[in-house]
Amino acid sequence: MLRHMKYPLFITQHGELRRENNALVFSGELVKRVLPLGQINEIHCLARVSLTSGAIDILSEAGVPVHFYTTKSDYKGSFVNDASPRGKLHLAQAEHYLDGEKRLYIAEEIVKGMQNTMAFVLSRWGVNPVKLNSVEVSGGSVEELMGREAELWTHFYRYFGEAIGVEDFKRTRRPPEDEVNAMISYANAVVYGLAFSSAVKAGLDPSIGYLHSVSERRHSLPLDLADVFKPLYVFTTVKALVTEKKMKKSDFTKKGKAVYLSREGKRKLLEEEHELPFYDGLRGEAS
Structure with missing residues (x-):
């Protein structure tokens, strides 16, 4: 029997991960969604995302690590629950x-x-x-x-x-x-x-x-x-x-000499790079 494949989940909208009725829920600026933990092997927060204690509990139980990045895309840190002796x-x-x-x-x-x-x-x-x-x-x-x-x-x-x-x-x-x-x-x-x-x-x-x-x-x-x-x-x-x-001028923002991807630009790049299900931070759709 083939095992169900699990994929990374990318969050590109500011918001919060919390536990509601024994489920992991993401609440963002524009949307609220229950996340299918059975299909996720790791979460990457590419926007400002906070975790409640309830979310930490359910993520620990599921063994799903969460990685955080700055809004400029620099890796910031991770939540990893691994009690195994190494x-x-x-x-x-x-x-x-x-x-x-x-x-x-x-x-x-x-x-x-x-x-x-x-x-x-x-x-x-x-x-x-x-x-x-x-x-x-x-x-x-x-x-x-x-x-x-x-x-x-x-x-x-x-x-x-x-x-x-x-x-x-x-x-x-x-x-x-x-x-x-x-x-x-x-x-x-x-x-x-x-x-x-x-x-x-x-x-x-x-x-x-x-x-x-x-x-x-x-x-x-x-x-x-x-x-x-x-x-x-x-x-x-x-x-x-x-x-x-595939990219438009509106997919980028400029700050002095610096050029960064806009939220929609990040979504397009992630979709092209991985061709995997990820959380669409603009529309709030899970694909």
Whole structure:
């Protein structure tokens, strides 16, 4: 018997999650809906969403993590109820980080995965990524591998720019300075959140990565994992939105030099990126 598939739920409207009559309910600015917990494996709050104690209880019982982002799409934090002991796994994970040879091997595999995913995506676009494929993704240190990663992204950005008809495409962050970069930054944040959730569900410590060093600022393991999947999920999505002209000027907002997605723009990107059921924050429809 096939198991019923569960999907991530994305909330793009400000509101509150609470428990009513043993059900999880979202109350937003424009709508109130009962959420089908049996179909949800994680929730991503891409707007200002608060949780009542009742909602925390029902989410804990269902084992559904909730991830929060700022309105500018930066990952903020998570509610995860996992009481399972993971000591041995976390010790092994730390051992592989502290052992230089083991860490280098894992970091190389991550960079190889990035290169393979980039090449696969470009081949689907009809591009022969000669320069990208020529990058040697081995190195004598993690720092050297980080340089290889940067070189891969430089080539990939150039190929991506050509694919969407933008000469000399430049990646801008914090803040994104044009519509294409606004879409990339937002989609990157979502993929980071999904990678974080996957690491936690696997019982791994998200703070211990291998290509990205342990940091006080961000969890490094999701950064490692997300980079492998960004070409497939982020750039394929953005290319489709640009080349098929699905985005309008009203799907973006400007604040000085910064460009961000509007609520409707976020909805369009999520729909294109995942093609999964998610909560429509404007219309209040579950699809």
